[in-house]
Amino acid sequence: MRNRYGLETKAADDNDDLDDALEQVAKSVEERTEKKVSKLIQTALAPFIDSVTNIEKKLNRPGAIFGASNDENAEVAAVESKAIHSFLKSGVRNFTPSQHLTVDEMKTMTVASDPDGGYTVFPVLATSINKKMHDQSPLRRLSDVQTITEGDAWEEPVDRDDLGATWVGETEGRPETSTPQVGMLRVPVHEIYAKPKVSQRMIDDSSWKIGNWLEDKIADKFGRTEGHAALLGDGIKKPRGLLTYPISLSSDAARPWKTIQYVASGNATVLTADSLKDAVWALRAPYRPGACWLMNSNTAGSIDKLKNGNGDYIWRDGLTAGSQPSLLGYPVEIDENMPNVGAGALPVAFGNFKKAYVIVDKAGYKLLQDPYTDKPFVLFYTYRRTGGDVRNFEAVKFIRVEA
Numbered sequence: 001m002r003n004r005y006g007l008e009t010k011a012a013d014d015n016d017d018l019d020d021a022l023e024q025v026a027k028s029v030e031e032r033t034e035k036k037v038s039k040l041i042q043t044a045l046a047p048f049i050d051s052v053t054n055i056e057k058k059l060n061r062p063g064a065i066f067g068a069s070n071d072e073n074a075e076v077a078a079v080e081s082k083a084i085h086s087f088l089k090s091g092v093r094n095f096t097p098s099q100h101l102t103v104d105e106m107k108t109m110t111v112a113s114d115p116d117g118g119y120t121v122f123p124v125l126a127t128s129i130n131k132k133m134h135d136q137s138p139l140r141r142l143s144d145v146q147t148i149t150e151g152d153a154w155e156e157p158v159d160r161d162d163l164g165a166t167w168v169g170e171t172e173g174r175p176e177t178s179t180p181q182v183g184m185l186r187v188p189v190h191e192i193y194a195k196p197k198v199s200q201r202m203i204d205d206s207s208w209k210i211g212n213w214l215e216d217k218i219a220d221k222f223g224r225t226e227g228h229a230a231l232l233g234d235g236i237k238k239p240r241g242l243l244t245y246p247i248s249l250s251s252d253a254a255r256p257w258k259t260i261q262y263v264a265s266g267n268a269t270v271l272t273a274d275s276l277k278d279a280v281w282a283l284r285a286p287y288r289p290g291a292c293w294l295m296n297s298n299t300a301g302s303i304d305k306l307k308n309g310n311g312d313y314i315w316r317d318g319l320t321a322g323s324q325p326s327l328l329g330y331p332v333e334i335d336e337n338m339p340n341v342g343a344g345a346l347p348v349a350f351g352n353f354k355k356a357y358v359i360v361d362k363a364g365y366k367l368l369q370d371p372y373t374d375k376p377f378v379l380f381y382t383y384r385r386t387g388g389d390v391r392n393f394e395a396v397k398f399i400r401v402e403a
Contacts, residue, residue, distance in 0.1 A: 130361075132219035137227035138294065138333040139242070142353035143388070147361045153188040154360040156391065185391055187360045190237050193383035194221035200376050218365075218382050230359065230388050231337045239388030242357055242396065243339075243346055252284060252394045260390075262398040268343055271299070271399060273306045273314055279350045279397050280328055287352040287395045292331045294349040296338040303327065303348075344403040351396025359388040 133140060148154050196217040203210060226239070233241040247262045248255040255261060263278040265271050283291060295303070304315045316326045325332045330350070339345040362385035370379040390396075 128215055133223040136219065136223035138335040139227060139230045139353065139357065140359055142292065142333060143357040143359045144354045145359045145361065147363050149363045153186050156185045158183045158185045187358060187387045187389045189360055189362045189385040189387040191383055191385050192222060192225060193381060194218050195379050195381050197374060197377040197379045200371065200378055203378055214380055226386060227335065228337050230357065240390065242349065242390060245390060247398060247400065258393060260393050260396060260398060262346065262400040265399055265401045268402040271303060271341060271348065273308060275399050276328060279348065279399050282397045283351055284394065287355060290354060291350060291352045292333050293327050294333050294335055294338060295347060296336045296340065297334055298340050299338065299347045300332060300334060302341060341401055343401055345401050346398040347401065348399040349396055353396065355392050356390060356395035357388065358391045359386065361386045
């Protein structure tokens with residue numbers, strides 16, 4: 001006898017077999033339905049998934065240009081490379097859409113053209129120069145870097161005082177409390193230039209990668225010059241340096257603003273382990289996360305030999321060659337612009353430099369080719385505008401060698 005499911009039953013007591021068969025049929029139908037529904041959902045969502053994936057790739061890739069895809073980035077870089085090669089070889093006299101460059105090539109550098117023949121450096125090249133400067137200058141890498149597109153200065157409100165507060169009873173009067181004084185930090189941008197030169201013969205050699213050469217020269221010159229000013233600049237037509245402000249032994253609560261605290265080395269000729277520990281604890285807790293040491297190689301070499309009371313070195317080398325060392329648990333950055341150990345010098349700084357110092361860049365580089373001034377050489381006059389200043393005088397401490 002067959003039932004309505006097409007299954008044969010032999011006796012009334014075979015219900016268990018029938019139940020098992022029915023369960024298998026139901027399970028098979030359910031699985032097929034789930035597969036069909038899943039396929040329909042995947043088909044419907046596929047365009048959205050692809051869109052999200054593309055967005056993630058754009059957001060996560062390094063060196064993206066204004067949200068372009070990797071292919072678009074490569075295309076822009078290729079056009080830019082051709083354009084800069086033509087410009088550096090031929091100069092502005094040949095730099096028009098109707099002659100040696102296409103309209104697309106012109107677009108890569110006409111962010112702001114100069115009536116005298118200078119052009120804003122291409123975005124890919126500018127990004128590469130900035131990266132090399134970032135790697136070369138420790139203080140630029142450690143500081144807060146702001147970019148402005150308009151005006152000649154960057155401004156930030158500075159609240160240096162606490163808002164007054166006091167405890168009162170339920171029915172007591174509430175006299176006016178003190179009001180914090182809000183100041184304004186203004187960091188102007190100053191012009192810095194580099195003028196590397198090369199012979200016309202080398203330019204005429206089409207196999208020579210002139211763009212790479214120019215990139216390295218500009219990054220090296222700007223990086224060294226800006227790095228020096230960020231520590232030692234007097235603020236006149238250049239950034240104000242970290243080491244140029246008045247110093248004091250007084251704590252944050254006791255000394256005036258625009259004065260940086262130092263701890264004494266305890267010795268007139270060498271640094272001591274105790275002075276290094278004093279510098280760490282002089283920096284208040286809110287600033288210690290993200291803090292690091294700043295010193296030159298000579299100073300690092302002398303500190304490398306210091307030991308604690310147990311005879312252990314307090315300096316810790318990195319686990320691999322070339323990796324960053326640490327001192328008392330904080331990373332060490334080497335900046336050759338820092339002073340050597342000597343009477344009255346400030347050879348070591350410890351602080352949170354991102355909170356202590358701000359560097360302000362005016363967006364864009366300008367480039368001018370000059371084949372006339374120094375024949376048979378061609379000069380590449382490149383300039384930009386940048387500035388820098390201390391923004392928080394509590395976020396960094398110095399160690400001063402005894403006089």
